[in-house]
Amino acid sequence: MGAAAQMMERRLREDFPAWEGLVERAGWCVRPVRVMGGAAAVHPGTGEVLAAYDSQGEPDGSLLIACGDRRAGVCPPCSARYRANLWRIIVMGLDGSAGAGWPVRVPGSVSAHPAVFATLTAPSWGRVHRVRSQDGACHPSRGRPVCEHGTARWCNLVHADGRQVGDAMCVSCYGYTDHVLWHASMPELWRRTVVGLPRALARQSGPVTGTHRTVKEITALLRPRFARVVEWQRRGALHVHAVVRLDGRSDGDVAAAPPAWAGRDLLAAAVRDAALSASVSMPAPDGVARSAVWGSQLDVSPITNPSAAARYLAKYSTKVAGDTLPGWPMRAFGPLEMDRMRARGVSWHLLMLAGTCLRLARRYPDLSHLAERVHQMGYGGHYASKSPMYSMTMLALSEARRSWRARRSNGDVWADLGAVVVGDWRLVGLGYRTAGDAEVAGQLYRQEQQVRAARRVHDVAVVRLVDGEEEAGW
Ligand SMILES: [Zn+2]
Numbered sequence: 001m002g003a004a005a006q007m008m009e010r011r012l013r014e015d016f017p018a019w020e021g022l023v024e025r026a027g028w029c030v031r032p033v034r035v036m037g038g039a040a041a042v043h044p045g046t047g048e049v050l051a052a053y054d055s056q057g058e059p060d061g062s063l064l065i066a067c068g069d070r071r072a073g074v075c076p077p078c079s080a081r082y083r084a085n086l087w088r089i090i091v092m093g094l095d096g097s098a099g100a101g102w103p104v105r106v107p108g109s110v111s112a113h114p115a116v117f118a119t120l121t122a123p124s125w126g127r128v129h130r131v132r133s134q135d136g137a138c139h140p141s142r143g144r145p146v147c148e149h150g151t152a153r154w155c156n157l158v159h160a161d162g163r164q165v166g167d168a169m170c171v172s173c174y175g176y177t178d179h180v181l182w183h184a185s186m187p188e189l190w191r192r193t194v195v196g197l198p199r200a201l202a203r204q205s206g207p208v209t210g211t212h213r214t215v216k217e218i219t220a221l222l223r224p225r226f227a228r229v230v231e232w233q234r235r236g237a238l239h240v241h242a243v244v245r246l247d248g249r250s251d252g253d254v255a256a257a258p259p260a261w262a263g264r265d266l267l268a269a270a271v272r273d274a275a276l277s278a279s280v281s282m283p284a285p286d287g288v289a290r291s292a293v294w295g296s297q298l299d300v301s302p303i304t305n306p307s308a309a310a311r312y313l314a315k316y317s318t319k320v321a322g323d324t325l326p327g328w329p330m331r332a333f334g335p336l337e338m339d340r341m342r343a344r345g346v347s348w349h350l351l352m353l354a355g356t357c358l359r360l361a362r363r364y365p366d367l368s369h370l371a372e373r374v375h376q377m378g379y380g381g382h383y384a385s386k387s388p389m390y391s392m393t394m395l396a397l398s399e400a401r402r403s404w405r406a407r408r409s410n411g412d413v414w415a416d417l418g419a420v421v422v423g424d425w426r427l428v429g430l431g432y433r434t435a436g437d438a439e440v441a442g443q444l445y446r447q448e449q450q451v452r453a454a455r456r457v458h459d460v461a462v463v464r465l466v467d468g469e470e471e472a473g474w
């Protein structure tokens with residue numbers, strides 16, 4: 001049966017509304033997990049079965065569970081939900097704007113805590129083609145310099161079409177090994193930056209506040225918290241964007257206010273200081289000792305619009321390398337894939353980065369993990385992370401949403417925290433049963449988006465983003 005016939009068959013079935021409900025509960029996921037089985041909510045004291053559920057009563061006898069993939073290129077609806085949740089978590093950490101009844105540890109008073117938006121870049125490993133503001137030339141020719149390989153170090157193009165942007169001007173000059181090893185060390189570099197914050201706060205306390213505080217005093221009084229994401233640049237390097245908030249030391253589970261002298265200027269100076277001081281020794285496969293440090297392009301600025309800052313961070317949390325670098329694979333690949341990538345227009349510069357990962361992995365047992373990270377140019381960290389006390393966790397957020405929905409629908413034994421849920425499930429398949437089902441689910445998702453868009457026009461203002469793009473709220 002062709003997809004059109006399958007779609008017809010699905011839509012005209014009597015249980016179509018029930019199937020629509022299943023798709024909606026799976027968040028219109030494009031590749032849901034299909035499971036079969038049942039569960040019972042059991043009273044922990046008496047063993048009484050409070051409620052039972054069996055998927056046999058559902059269309060096709062199975063349940064659909066969202067794939068939950070954060071990557072926009074894999075599942076747009078799941079990715080959009082992830083982005084919306086992350087936005088909520090980040091904004092909550094900046095203005096404490098939780099709805100009533102949410103199990104939050106951040107009170108509304110956090111909006112008065114000092115907070116900054118920081119962008120930490122990768123260093124330069126060689127000259128690359130670039131786009132400059134005001135249509136300036138890429139690297140204007142002053143004396144037409146060439147490198148030791150005889151390649152031009154100048155370029156008068158404006159690169160308005162974006163082609164070549166990020167590519168090394170000389171592949172022989174560019175430090176591909178350093179680039180890949182820096183990516184491999186970046187999670188540790190970030191960790192050290194965060195760990196170094198109390199020390200930096202102590203160092204900056206004298207110059208900024210007029211009174212020097214020791215590291216001991218700082219750790220007794222202050223707690224920096226952060227949320228961060230990574231962003232790909234055209235040269236195949238990662239950027240870090242982070243929101244850093246300064247809390248006072250609290251005994252309980254609530255973010256306390258810092259003392260008045262610990263303001264935004266001190267936090268900004270300390271974040272800058274911590275970033276400039278952090279360094280990690282990189283692996284030295286060729287015997288050359290190198291350290292990973294942040295690039296000189298360091299930006300730390302006050303947060304004037306928490307919602308826009310959160311939106312900016314959330315946006316990057318769902319992007320993979322392929323969203324910035326067209327034709328770049330989403331999963332690890334081997335040398336055989338390279339011809340196909342070249343045919344898809346992937347630049348020689350990016351292929352060199354992949355090749356460097358694979359070569360290092362092959363030659364040095366200590367770096368064999370780089371082969372699995374070839375699609376991330378050696379990076380093995382998270383795309384988004386945060387301090388535990390920044391705001392709430394993704395899990396807590398989904399739990400809160402679930403119990404809120406249950407409360408709205410007049411009590412649901414499944415959300416009753418007193419009951420123990422015992423289940424017996426079996427995997428039936430990945431993705432929809434037929435291509436036609438997948439098409440219908442896509443139609444339902446687009447319908448839902450239209451409904452949401454219509455609603456949004458009335459109650460959400462368009463927020464101007466930090467990078468100049470405009471995007472409507474979720
Ligand atoms: Zn999904």
Ligand SMILES: [Zn+2]
Nearest residue numbers: 129130138155
């Ligand atoms: Zn150029």
Ligand SMILES: [Zn+2]
Nearest residue numbers: 147149170173
């Ligand atoms: Zn050169």
